[in-house]
Amino acid sequence: DAGITQSPRHKVTETGTPVTLRCHQTENHRYMYWYRQDPGHGLRLIHYSYGVKDTDKGEVSDGYSVSRSKTEDFLLTLESATSSQTSVYFCAISGTAYVGYTFGSGTRLTVV
């Protein structure tokens, strides 16, 4: 989607290895979010950020950490990937109240 990009788009990694997913925005939005999407579970919030260096946990934060050192970048790290973290990961951004999110195109992560 215009203004927000995720990388990589696809990744296969081995159990126990660290993995970092990147979300980059050009909209200068204050708020950024990481969700995971799994069949039967919909979209579940992992972590979110309300400014540079300001982050908080979501519903399914165990096993994940995030960092935001610049307004435009929000990184999601799996410290030691497990098979249960195989999922599609979406980043989203928002700027003001009541206008909804803009989502990235997602990263499909497979942990083998």
Add this chain to the structure above:
Amino acid sequence: QQQVKQSPQSLIVQKGGISIINCAYENTAFDYFPWYQQFPGKGPALLIAIRPDVSEKKEGRFTISFNKSAKQFSLHIMDSQPGDSATYFCAASSGQAGTALIFGKGTTLSVSS
């Protein structure tokens, strides 16, 4: 527990028919209710949204009906087309800037021609 319950999980509708997807929420502090549409391999995209000060909002063939007392809202797709085949998510939040959306589990809609 803040939840948004969405039904049905899947839906098959004939071309030209009406598709109806329902959601229910628990948290009375929620005051922003968007619907997202997602095509395979893509991220969800905002379709239409409503706030509790109105009972209905219409944009083209898409209508949200909102029942504040029942804490329910629904998406109606009139004259459903094969191009509407996608996964639809309802969501809710307090609407304040930065408040995270709570999503339903999604409904996969197939419109048969």
